[in-house]
Amino acid sequence: MYAKILLRWLAIAGFGGYGIYTLAAGILTQPGVHWAWFCFFFIPFMLVYSGLFIAIAYFVLRRQYRYLGTLISGLTAVVVCCMLFSLECWLDVDKHLYDWSKDSPWVIVIALPVSLATLFIPFYAARWAYRRLQAFLSSHVHENTKPERAA
Numbered sequence: 001m002y003a004k005i006l007l008r009w010l011a012i013a014g015f016g017g018y019g020i021y022t023l024a025a026g027i028l029t030q031p032g033v034h035w036a037w038f039c040f041f042f043i044p045f046m047l048v049y050s051g052l053f054i055a056i057a058y059f060v061l062r063r064q065y066r067y068l069g070t071l072i073s074g075l076t077a078v079v080v081c082c083m084l085f086s087l088e089c090w091l092d093v094d095k096h097l098y099d100w101s102k103d104s105p106w107v108i109v110i111a112l113p114v115s116l117a118t119l120f121i122p123f124y125a126a127r128w129a130y131r132r133l134q135a136f137l138s139s140h141v142h143e144n145t146k147p148e149r150a151a
Helices: 002-028 035-061 065-091 093-103 105-140
Strands: none
Touching (some): 002 035, 035 065
């Protein structure tokens, strides 16, 4: 019992501390860049990046594990989508299709479905990963665990 409480508070302190540290360090170490780039790109990026860790700490603190599962499922879906989009670049699909199109104009019959597949498959795979992980994590969340009320 005490190990679970200790692990919970270590997770809260670890994720929350790292989120606050990255937010403070990112904003206070103003890089030598133009103010517009700093305000419109760097600060929102730091808020999103550190906000993910702060949100995990908040959900664990409030014992809102269903929301934590949704956050983790969403992040996993984003990772799956990005990896599948980068797979197209790793395999140089567009370069190979372009090289084939020099030899024959009929390659467009193959190139169009392949191009559409490389566009749509990452989104469907991310949707599938989100649903599967959401179902898996919700099966492990106990319905009798009540979230803490705000004081």
